[in-house]
Amino acid sequence: MIVQRRLALAWALVVCLLVGHNAWLWIGQRIAPNTDILALLPLEKRDPVLQQSFTHMVDSAQQRVVVLVGAREWQAAGQAADAYRQALAPHAGLLAFDAMGDDTQAGWLASLQPHATLLVGAEQERRMRTEPARFWVDDALARLYNAFSGPKLGSFRDDPFGLFAGWAQERAGETPVRPRDGRLFVAGEGREYVLLTYTLKQPAFSLGAQDAAVPLLEQAAAAARRAVPDVEVITAGVVLHAAAAGRQASREIHTIGVGSLVGIVLLTWLTFRTLKPIGLTLVAIGVGFLGALSVCWLLFGQIHLLTLVFGASLIGVAQDYGIYFLCHRLRADPALDSPALLRRLLPSLGLTLLAAVIGYLGLALTPFPGLRHMAVFSALGLVFAWLTVVCWFPRLISADTLEAGWLAQRYRSLVRHWPRLSARPVSMALVLALAAVSLGGWLQLTTNDDIRSLQSSPPGLVQDQIKLGKLLDAPSPVQYFLVRGASAEQVLQREEALKRRLDSLIGARHIAGYQALSNWVPSARAQSERLALVEDKLLRAGGPLTMLAAEIGEDPEWAAVTAAHLRGNAKPMLVDDFLRSAAAEPWRHLWLDAIDDGSAQVHASIVALRGLRYASLPVLAGAADGLDGVQWVDKVGGISAVLGSYRATMAWVVLSAYAVVFAVLFPRYRGRTWRVLAPTAAASVLAVALLGYSGQHLQLFHVLALMLLLGVGVDYGIFMQEESGEGGDAPWLAVGLSAASTILSFGLLALSGTPALQAFGLTMLVGAALVWLFAPCFSVSKESHHATPVLA
Structure with missing residues (x-):
């Protein structure tokens, strides 16, 4: 008793330290879990430039809210859009309107004027190389005298041959959006839309931002509908999807979480006639979680969000230790004190911990940091929870604490009538039938690791996102080309080489177009070549400019002054200068600052694709072949590949864990060791087969559940193989109560x-139920128990 009291006090001190350390981490240090999926990749596969490019693309999109306000008539659309803007105007501190209109367009055109002679459209460049001088004279005359000859930017002398105007028209072709009456206009599906864009001033994944922004957007949409009853409002933004996910999680916490808690409390009351056991079990689980978090933070200096989520699965295993002790305390002789009872149960309790820890630590042998962190977290959590049971339960639970409830009284009779596995023909026929059923399900099983299959946004939001993407011809933020180089000039040159290949893919309709910074800032080499081409084909003495002067009655001096003026508008363009201009605002996300990739400073850019078709992804992946510094990035495919790798790795880890656990249990159970593992193995095989029959695709989260099922099921196997003394049905009661709690905790998911x-x-629902059904089938009679040595 003295030793037990000292253990309890010592563990109380440890728990106080854990609580203090966790309070310091969350309140003092304000730690935030890591949410970067790339942090889970093997270190040798991580690429800082690639990671930065994806972050760049995501950051440019996740703070933006895009709204299309559409009606049959442009005037009605404008009226509804004005009502929408007025509703949000008082909340500019949260949702700032991104103004863009005719004045803005004029401003960025003026900022490009000093470089106008260098900005030549691809079609004009081709014509300069192929068309005769007379073509350019006639084209200039048409531009001068014909009001419908095309767009005119500035005076005739600024751009007599329409080179800058043609370039600007090409750039405008990168988006269907056009300025109109001081608004942004796009048309489609029989409606005319006003485009409104807002910048969210708080992080999109902030719960506060979601709670504040989403109701405001709904109020603005309602205001637009009041102004024009038949208006269509299409809204898209990361904050909407994040808020929808938050609302769904909140609903599930309240329904599934509360439902499982009520069920477990009811089970505990019906079994023990007191709620004290569930309180103690929750304390053990909580200590396990706190201890795992503290030690993992000290070991790794960070914690990933998925590690915390997976760590919540500790309840499925850690509760078994307390339940096993409680059920034996209920059935044991009242004269036997709790510390003595614990000493009797310690070998089996130790084996359940060891088997579960081995299962989790199998993850630590994988090359994935994410799985290693999960393994260490889970194993430590189990150890801390187990120690809580061992140190505190004997002190807090005595013989008179528990009273057999209604469930405990009636449950014991079930085990006596449960079928046992034997060599009889009926038993063997049943085994063969289950094997045949399992084989049939496995033959129908398929895998699908596509991250899109895990999407759970409301259909309305997804439909709005798709429709808005089609109307705006928006590029994909998760499939693009990443271009790297030792300098900005090298990056631009490599972009231009890539674009020559992409032009052929546009012709083949694999993509509708692309967005690249080199569309706006040609490489210095391209600028030099274009200026030389303009000089040779248009500005040289006796060339088209001289001929044009004669045609319009101007003297040679006019041609010389005009040529000098055009040369003056050939100031070299630099990336940094362009990025500081107003014209660069929509394109800044395409350029990355210099990044240290571990060996040198790397410059990089993004070439985004419009009108990308899913079937064309293999063709696009091949477009980068042979181009130095050009990499195809398919973030959806990349994350899906990570999930697939995890799934395959975890499957081998599960199989290896079975082998190791068998080796650990063999010294104690000898010829009965297979009976400990068989219920879990059979349940896992049959559960996966049922996935095949139901048409579900096997994915990572199914395999993770099988890993947890091993930790849970081994406990049940050990319980049923242990000698229980006077309380002959205590293991059976422990298995039933543990299985029911696991089903309520996880099955309701x-x-x-x-x-x-x-x-x-x-x-977990199917697996835990099957293990509960199979575990008694592999138990042996009391005579067989004694025939095999129980102690190692």
């Missing part, structure tokens, strides 16, 4: 609207 949680919960 099968009702989740989040596909990943649904897959995890469904596997």
Whole structure:
């Protein structure tokens, strides 16, 4: 008793330290879990430039809210858009309107004027190389005298041959959006739309921003509909999807979470006639979580969000230690004190911990940092929870604490009538039938690691996003080309080489177009070549400019002054100067600052694609072949490949964990060791087969559930193989109560609207129920127990 009291006090001191350390981390240090999926990749596969490019693309999109206000008539669309803007005007501190109109366009055109002679459209450049001088004279005359000859930017002398105007028209072709009456206009599907864009001033994933911004957007949409009843309002933005996910999570926490808690409390009351056991079990789980977080932070200096989510699965295993002790305390002789009972149960409790830890630590052998962190976190959590049970439960639970409730009294009779596995024909036939059923399901099983299959946004939001993307011809933020170089000039030259290949893909309709900074800032080499081409084909003495002067009655002096003026508008363009101009605002996300990739400073840019078709992804991936510094990036495919790698790796880890656990259990159970693992193995095989029959695709979260199922199921196998003394049905009661708690804790996740949680919960629901059904089938009679040595 003295030793037990000292253990309890010592562990209380440890727990106080853990609580203090966690309080310091969350309140003092304000730690934030890492949410970067690339942090889970093997270190040798991580690419800082690639990571920065994706962050750049995401950051440019996630703070923006894009709204299309459409009606049959332009005037009605403008009226509704004005009502929408007025509703949000008082909240500019949260949602700032991005003004863009005729004045803005004039401003950025003026900023480009000093470089106008160098800005030549691709079609004009081709014509300068192929068309005779007379073509250019006639084209200039048409521009001078014909009001419908095309766009005119500035005076005739600024751009007599329409080179800058042609270039500007090409740039305008990169988007269907046009200025109109001081607004941004786009048309489609029989409607005319006003485009409104807002910048969210708080992080899109902030709960406060979601709670504030989404109701305001809904109020603005309602204001637009009051102004024009038949108006269509299309809204898209990361904050909307984040808010929808938050609302769904909140609903599930209240329904599934509360439902499982109520169920577990009810089970505990029906079994023990007191709620004290559930309080102690939750304390053990909480200490496990706090201890794992503290030690992992000290070891790694950070914690990933997925590690915390996976760590929540500790409840599925850690609760078993407390339940096992409680059930034996309920059935044991009242004269046997709790410390003595614990000493009797310690070998089996130790084996359950060791088997579970081995299962989790199998993840630590993988090359994935994310899985290693999860392994260490889970293993440490189990150790801390186990120690809590060992140190505190004997002091806090005595023989008179528990009273057999209704469930405990009636449950014991079930085990006596449960079928046992034997060599009888009926038993063997049943085994063969289950094997045949499992084989049939496995043959129908397919895999799907596509991250898009885990999307759970409301259909309305997804439809709005798709429709808005089509109307705006917006580029994909997750598929693009990453271009690198030792200097900005090298990056621009490599972009231009890539664009020559992409032009052929536009002709083949694999893409509709592309956005690249070199469209706006040609490389110095391209600028030099274009200036030389303009000089040779248009400005040389006796050339088209001289001929034009004669045609319009001007003297040679006019031609000389005009040529000098055009040369004056050939100031070399630099990337840094352009990025500081107003014209660069929509394109800044395409250029990355110099990045240290570990060996040198690297400059990089992004070439974004419009009108990308899913079927064309293999063709686009091949477009970068042979081009130095050009890399095809398919973030959807990349993350899906990570999930696939995790799934395959985890499958091998699960199989390896079975082998190691068998080796650990063999010294104690000898010939009965297979009976400990068989219920879990059979349940796992059959659960996966049922996925095949139901048409579900195997994915990472199914395999993660199988890993957890091993930790849970081994406990049940050990419980059923242990000698229970006077309380002959205590192991059976422990297995039933643990299985029911696991099903309530995890199985209800099968009702989740989040596909990943649904897959995890469904596997745990089926698996835990099957292990509960199979575990007694592999138990042996009391005589067989004594025939095999119990102690190692």
